[in-house]
Amino acid sequence: DTGVSQDPRHKITKRGQNVTFRCDPISEHNRLYWYRQTLGQGPEFLTYFQNEAQLEKSRLLSDRFSAERPKGSFSTLEIQRTEQGDSAMYLCASSLGGAVYEQYFGPGTRLTVT
Amino acid sequence: QKEVEQDPGPLSVPEGAIVSLNCTYSNSAFQYFMWYRQYSRKGPELLMYTYSSGNKEDGRFTAQVDKSSKYISLFIRDSQPSDSATYLCASLNRDDKIIFGKGTRLHILP
Numbered sequence: 191d192t193g194v195s196q197d198p199r200h201k202i203t204k205r206g207q208n209v210t211f212r213c214d215p216i217s218e219h220n221r222l223y224w225y226r227q228t229l230g231q232g233p234e235f236l237t238y239f240q241n242e243a244q245l246e247k248s249r250l251l252s253d254r255f256s257a258e259r260p261k262g263s264f265s266t267l268e269i270q271r272t273e274q275g276d277s278a279m280y281l282c283a284s285s286l287g288g289a290v291y292e293q294y295f296g297p298g299t300r301l302t303v304t
Numbered sequence: 305q306k307e308v309e310q311d312p313g314p315l316s317v318p319e320g321a322i323v324s325l326n327c328t329y330s331n332s333a334f335q336y337f338m339w340y341r342q343y344s345r346k347g348p349e350l351l352m353y354t355y356s357s358g359n360k361e362d363g364r365f366t367a368q369v370d371k372s373s374k375y376i377s378l379f380i381r382d383s384q385p386s387d388s389a390t391y392l393c394a395s396l397n398r399d400d401k402i403i404f405g406k407g408t409r410l411h412i413l414p
Contacts, residue, residue, distance in 0.1 A: 232308075232407055233392075295340075
């Protein structure tokens with residue numbers, strides 16, 4: 191499978207714990223995006239990378255959230271001190287160059303904070 | 305006013321019917337428009353994108369953009385039960401961010 195992959199697919203954690211998610215984009219894609227989607231809503235942009243550089247972060251991304259893409263390949267999204275409001279589907283997408291309108295999504299990581 | 309608005313449905317149609325899904329957007333500067341299909345508990349799948357006004361066809365799917373009325377449509381011909389999913393319309397804003405609608409849940413009845 192040469193699409194975008196995410197791991198884990200599901201994560202249940204207790205409030206206050208830290209969690210980390212991984213995304214592997216399509217191999218030749220240099221842009222990588224993170225989104226959050228809650229029930230009944232469309233995905234909302236969180237942050238994106240061009241190669242290893244994080245170019246923009248949404249104001250939705252509080253200080254408890256951090257993302258990295260150390261070698262311009264896979265990316266990780268970490269949430270520290272999780273809160274119940276962090277429960278959502280976290281989606282990763284990738285695109286090639288300037289074709290921002292042509293983003294391909296992974297299956298998502300569903301986070302439940304109890 | 306949200307930048308991209310979409311009726312959440314659900315929309316139920318019999319198998320074989322033509323489905324019409326619609327969105328409106330608020331910013332006349334938007335130029336790229338996308339349709340994604342999302343099955344339950346899966347990530348969105350890009351169906352097609354269009355640039356500016358006009359139609360684009362791909363198999364049973366036709367996307368239509370009317371910039372004069374800020375209206376986006378997706379038509380599905382010969383609908384199948386496997387088309388049952390949530391359909392998300394989206395547009396690219398001036399900051400190169402994809403703005404999604406809330407999605408319309410579609411049920412194709414066998």
